[in-house]
Amino acid sequence: MNKPRILIVEDEADIRRFVRMALEKEGMSVFETTTAEEARLNAGSRKPDLMIVDLGLPDGDGKALIREVRNWVSAPILVLSAREQETEKVEALDAGADDYLTKPFGVPELLARVRAQLRRSGTISNGSTTSPVVKFGQVAINLATHEVTRANEPVHLTPNEFRLLTALIRGHGKVLTHRQLLMDVWGPGYAERSHYIRIYMAQLRQKLEDDPSQPAHLITELQVGYRLSGLEIPEGNRTADP
């Protein structure tokens, strides 16, 4: 198994250094770039398995880089941003980024996100699933029969709730923006009606989470979107962890 290759695009040397040290300790090989221009070149030549992109780059906009690179790079992209750049985060995610970390962030958090993204991309690249059943926590979903159970009890979901859940499952481990979910579940006409998604997420949490106000799986990324975490895909349809 090859070492996963990580490309860091970040102009601040100290941040680059501690990120590299942390990732190398996890057995990954890391390439550092400081500008969007360099990143474009490296994304083509180094064939990274994952890119970490800072939104504020000296020679350009991180979002523009993501939008461009997304056309020919399928590797997951993790965005680093400052706290007050809420709308920028959403735009970056809509442009094709998979997840984000808000500065200042800690090393454990960084490693968890990187691992999750690598695992997810491994699953997708591995192709079809053998079993239609996926699980998180005590919840099991049969994507073929639309059956949902929680602690082996059947749970009744409305069609929209189910569609929302499958959209989350499809993008599991990724942050899905309100816009992406609305387009996916309700269609383009609803892209700005984020209150729909809040109502339906609340309903899903009521039905599927143990403590709806402190959800363990249906995670809120406030003002950005949602992520489904802790999804288990049965053996055989995922690659081994690096």
Next chain:
Amino acid sequence: MKDQRPDPDDLLEAVKGEAHRSKRGQLKIFFGACAGVGKTFAMLQAARQLQAEGVAVGIGIVETHGRKDTEELTAGLPELPRKAMSGNGRPTTEFDLDGALAAGYKLLVVDELAHTNVAGSRHAKRWQDVEELLDAGIDVYTALNVQHLDSLNDIIGGIIGIRVRETVPDRIFDAATDVVLVDLPPDDLLSRLNAGKVYLPVSIERARQNFFRRGNLIALRELALRRVADRVNSDVRTYRVSHAIKTVWPTQELLMVCVSADRSQERLVREGARLAQRLQVKWIVVHVDQPYHGDDQQARETLLSIALAAQGAGAEFANVPGQDVAETLLDFARKRNATKLIIGNPSGRRYMAFRPRLQERIARADPEIGLILLGVDGVRPLVKRKVAGERQNYAWSLAVATVACGLTTTVAAWLLRVFDLSNIVMLFLMTVVFVAIRLGRLAGAWAALFSVGCFNFFFVEPTLSFTVADTQYIFTFALMLAVALVIGQLAARLRSEARVARAGERRASALARIARELSSAIKLDQIVSVCQGAITPLFGAKVVLLVPDRKERLLPTQDDGLIDLSVAQWAFDHTQEAGAGTQTLNAAEALYLPLRASMATRGILAILPDGTALPNNPDDRRLLDACCSSVALALERIHFVEVAQDTLVRMEGEKLRNALLSAVSHDLKTPLTAIRGLAETLERSKDIPEEDRNDIARSIRVQADELKRLVSNLLDLARMQSEGVHLNKEWHSLSEIVGSALAQSTTLLRPRSIRTSLPADLPLVDVDAALIERVLINLFDNAAKYTPSTSTVAIRAAVSGDTMYMVVEDDGPGLPMADPDTLFEPFVRGKKESSIPGVGLGLALCRSIIAAHGGSIRAEARKPKGTAFEIRLPLGAPPEIESETVNEQAAHPDR
């Protein structure tokens, strides 16, 4: 409104501008008895001398009329290009005011002060151009002949037989910094004239023989000398007053010029001006507004021009309503303490010789008053006094009166079968009274005469003849006529008095209403709506208010294509009225009145004629002026309210900023010091045991987290302060916000147990999620700092009525203060001098955030122990959600 708040720098700029503007240029007039004395020559010589001294001198306009010596003098002086204009279809050139203002000379030579500008120029008269130059701080040299002085116009016209139309108000002459008399003895002048050295204007050329008689020249010279002497005299007086502190002031006398609405009366105004100047008293021009003159358009216009002339000459103008001229004048004179009255003495034939003249009545009523009688030649204005429409009006009322009398005769003929002849007389009297009330005095008098005739002709023996058999009927006729006339006059007077009262009442109440509405206005919008709602209907014209922005550029408060901003700006910059009906830029469609308040000009009121003519009678103008001052006062008031608020806000902000700085610098330095010290320890000490190293690293991380929280709060606070409170509101689920806040605070709160009880059916709330999250994080942070690790933190939410209640509570030691509300003040901490970090900013920020959402937050002690923070947020109407068409099959195909 916000945009109008001045910032100190702008204010400073404005003050500098004012100071600059107050540096008015100096005016030097080269004054002569008549053309040819060498004014232009003297003026150019003086200008050259200044130029030699290094002053930037330019020639604005000088006509050399081809005289060699004068042309030589202009040779060295730069001359401004003239503006090409077309006056009366002929191309001509005119003094270019804008060019002169822009040229940047310190001193300009502008010849012929009395010149009338070509139509289409900014000002009607050159002296107005000169005024503007002076206002712009440019010194001006100019030339003037004595016959062009307004107050001497009549006298000189009488002496030399030529009336000059181009006049300059005396106040310009009096206000000039310097007057230089250019004098030439008449004999010298005559010899110069004969040598052909004098250029004469066309008008005088014709009268050359008459004009340049020796007698005329002597008289003109004397007048010029005397006028200059007067000026010198007043200069001396001014000097004395300004240098002697305790000069005894003469009692304030007032000269009153009484005018009627007739062109000939303008002479009275000129004489009044001269006399007032001589006597050094204030003066006032008074017109008695008799009710039955009210409808004469011609008279009204005449009166307006008299009023403008009076105001131009420095007098106050008053239009006093009253029935009896003598009584009203006396009343007014007593009220204003006027001791001298100027009255015109018409030289025409007297129609009613038996009535005492006005002056006789005044003299008899108050012998104390000094009366000055001036002959006004009975020259009637060229325009006929009565307009055709009015005449028709009279004809119509006479016709109606005749018909009424005819009808009465018919009815009387029928009634005579039943009633006595004496009752018929009463019937006719009644008709006269009605006619007089409805149609006025003239118709009443006619009806009286006609009734007597009818009575005689139809009812008195022998009937159908004017001859009278019984002589006692002659007496009846006389009595009947007398009674009818008297009653008719009384009735007509009653009617007109009622009308005057009504008009006065209308004006007074309108003004009172406007004043009342303006007094309650505290916003510009309100003033605008008062202008629209109250002033517009009063004059039947559209009214637009223009107010300046920070850079003193005018902006109309409502969009109207008819407003000419450049004219408005001129009126504003010069604090003078402009536009239609004025002397300045009168090609404009609207009238622009400056809104003068005590401190500054606050804007412009534009009056757009809405199909009808602009308000042109003196009463309307005064009413309009009163409206303008009311609006100006209201504008000034809101300006100062804003300044006061601004100052208050700034002071509060300053206080807060200082406290914040000291607190923040302390709280930033503490963790920074710790981080630096710990890092240096790691750096220097080679062999620290693994365990200690981990400890040190952990401490660094904890301190960094503390810094992060502080910075987050500061950033939120700064955002709220700089953007005002700009909320990024959306309909959010409260449980999501709570969940997100808890996720960020779990490490902090651990190992305290956390309980949440949020009902599943909580409605969405319209909030800025990031800020509400900040509130919750701060409250959790608070709980983590001030409660022992064994305590429980609970979050509850409930809806009651249209309010969402959210409570964050703990069972810690409770509140340390008597008054929990003080907790929310910035930089207040429960325990002073504790080692627990934080600037006391958290709760203050919570309060501002919740307040910005229209909610409230308060803290209270729990029984038996603990603290509860209760947040109330208003619930709006959440957006609709389309109900889902439940298709069971889609979700559960197997059932």
